[in-house]
Amino acid sequence: MRKLQAAVVGLVMALSCISINAAAATPLRITQLQRCGDLLETRQPTFCLQVPGLEQGPSQVRINGAPLAADQIDHGAGQIRVQVDAASTPSGPLWIEQQGQSSNPVWVSLGSSHVVAADQDAVAQNRDGLTTYVDLVSVIIEEGYDGIEEARRLAKRYDAEVVGAIPPLNTYQFRLPAKNLEQRDAAVLRIGNEVSVDAVVIEESGAEKLVERDIADPPIKTSEEEVSNRFLDAVNFYQRRLEKPSDHIETHPVRIGVIERDVDFDAPDFSDYLGDCRSDMTRTCVYARDAQAAGGHGTTVTGILAAGWDNGGSNGFLRALDQVGPGFDVIVDRNSDAGITANIAASVNLVEDGARVLNWSWGIHRIGARDVNGDPVDSLLRSGIAMSGYEELLEEFFLWLRREHPDVVVVNSAGNGASFSSRDDYRLPSSFVTDQLFVVGGHQRSSKDVDLDDPDYVTRRKASNSDMRVDITAAACTAGSSPLAEQTGPVHCGTSYATPLVAGVIAAMLSINPELQPDQLRMLLRRSAMTIGGESDFEPMEADDLTAPILPSERGNDLQDPDIGHSARLDMFKALELAVESLKNGR
Incomplete structure (x- = not known):
């Protein structure tokens, strides 16, 4: 009986070692880096990173080769949030170092243009059978207007929220209070008739899908x-x-x-x-x-x-x-x-x-x-x-x-x-x-x-x-x-x-x-x-x-x-x- 128990304990320890070694073998990689928090904040923008392979213990986040201070980094569950001082830091590569490993470098743009994607429960199929955003639209403001000021005025009028922006194009992303496409289309029609609005852009997702004709016929050298x-x-x-x-x-x-x-x-x-x-x-x-x-x-x-x-x-x-x-x-x-x-x-x-x-x-x-x-x-x-x-x-x-x-x-x-x-x-x-x-x-x-x-x-x-x-x-x-x-x-x-x-x-x-x-x-x-x-x-x-x-x-x-x-x-x-x-x- 003792031999059997010892064998079981040994097997459990071996499996644990395999599990630990497998986890340790996970390479340090940045799979996501996106603006988060207030996307309209330009002086101290925040970025959220997903980093598989990052272990417990000390690590170093670098941008343009310089380490970020500890108070600029917040470690969460499976995610890192970093805050960058845009006044003193130019756009450039960011990577993470830990235990002799270096991650892939990702580009951190400190430009002012960022938009958000719809959640899975905030899309629907339209009459053409295409997936489209229910509550997110982008509004192009006419050139003669102060873009952000007019966007906020319109958002307040239509009970919406400004959640993204492409300021050089005077374009601002609104989150509408719409629950379905009928409500969205009604809001789009009303906003589009505003004197200060050039156009309203609705997003139909799917541009990221691979549709290249990969079949080589005849075979390609x-x-x-x-x-x-x-x-x-x-x-x-x-x-x-x-x-x-x-x-x-x-x-x-x-x-x-x-x-x-x-x-x-x-x-x-x-x-x-x-x-x-x-x-x-x-x-x-x-x-x-x-x-x-x-x-x-x-x-x-x-x-x-x-x-x-x-x-x-x-x-x-x-x-x-x-x-x-x-x-x-x-x-x-x-x-x-x-x-x-x-x-x-x-x-x-x-x-x-x-x-x-x-x-x-x-x-x-x-x-x-x-x-x-x-x-x-x-x-x-x-x-x-x-x-x-x-x-x-x-x-x-x-x-x-x-x-x-x-x-x-x-x-x-x-x-x-x-x-x-x-x-x-x-x-x-x-x-x-x-x-x-x-x-x-x-x-x-x-x-x-x-x-x-x-x-x-x-x-x-x-x-x-x-x-x-x-x-x-x-x-x-x-x-x-x-x-x-x-x-x-x-x-x-x-x-x-x-x-x-x-x-x-x-x-x-x-x-x-x-x-x-x-x-x-x-x-x-x-x-x-x-x-x-x-x-x-x-x-x-x-x-x-x-x-x-x-x-x-x-x-x-x-x-x-x-x-x-x-x-x-x-x-x-x-x-x-x-x-x-x-x-x-x-x-």
Whole structure:
């Protein structure tokens, strides 16, 4: 009997040790960082963090490398609250250190733009079967009014509460006393008729859902996809050309904002980004919340920019430039899960924090949109009333961008509805026409055995939206990150993954010549482009125009150039070469 008891005790102790060791093995990660408390407080904002792997005992929270004082940190059940003095602390990376471990660094933006997402019990299905917020709306105040003062007046009048804000856009988020959609719609109608109100934005959730067409048919070789945009040639040119001591080119740091939720820092592609990344001033750094798995949308999009090399997963373009690069910051943030409104809030903060390039691998279609074959589009659908509000919000954003930050570039995916990217009544935001918005379509390797620069080397990805509003196409298929080193990552396809190829090369061009403006960057991308598809007659005929056709002015006014009339395909190598030439030309 005693032997049996001893055996049981030993088994319990062994299991306890296994449990303790398993708990100790949980890596220190920040999975959530969001504004909390009073979102309108700008002097002493509070942030709530969720940190799996944080154990009992001493730990250190650092922001911009400096430790936060103990009275700025409050430890709760499974959560840390930190308060930051915005007057003495600039926006920057925050991470946690404990027992020799460092967490992933997340970007703390001390900008004033933050919105909240609806609780699970505060959403409902509308008549179109879409999930929509019941009690949260955003109100765009007319320019002639003091935004916060007018928002508070309106909130008091309608028994609402101001809970979020995007002040640079004079936009404020209200929590209405609505219990159902009928009450919400009645309030929206009344508020929208106020003289001081430009528009009311209702949020239809679901923008975070993955809808990329990941099935590769026929099977995709990602190495061939990289070749189609001269990816490795561009890496070689940047490394070789910028290392030449005889003709020194000074590079400049560039900050890139990626509107995504999170990145898997347990994947080998990102495992060396933990802690104080900026201790090395010349390397690429990634700041993001930690993801549960390597196959997520944010991990794949960010990997095209910044994944480590030769890990079996993705290979990041900017990461390859570390040896001679200026130190690229890749900031991954979505503000909150409040859909399109949160995307815009995050974008405003990132621009105010110094981002020169924004990567928008997202977009929406209105219900009723048709593809090139006349069939209904079934991806990322929104109702007409939601689309009208989003359009007003996006218009305010681009007007603000042009007025206050004319050197910033937004790179946006054309979409995966096999539809038309330019129809503003059916597609946002790619339908906006502004020098600061670059729209990217997707292509994949064709089955034809032709030279790389032949228009038939690639073909449009069937799901990719197209037409004259698309500026350029890039490879739509990429290798995703893998959870294990040396393991081949899954193939992901979609315009979301073509977009960071263009965003990355634009960032590299700006690192060479930071004086380049959006219209000049577009010109250099188009001048350097290879071709795709047949020759166009410059008429917007259905699906024949994969992008805006190449013009004689983009080929040295040579009317006989064979590229004229074809659609444009990204040439990363030639784009960097032209960026270097622009230094000599004073552009």
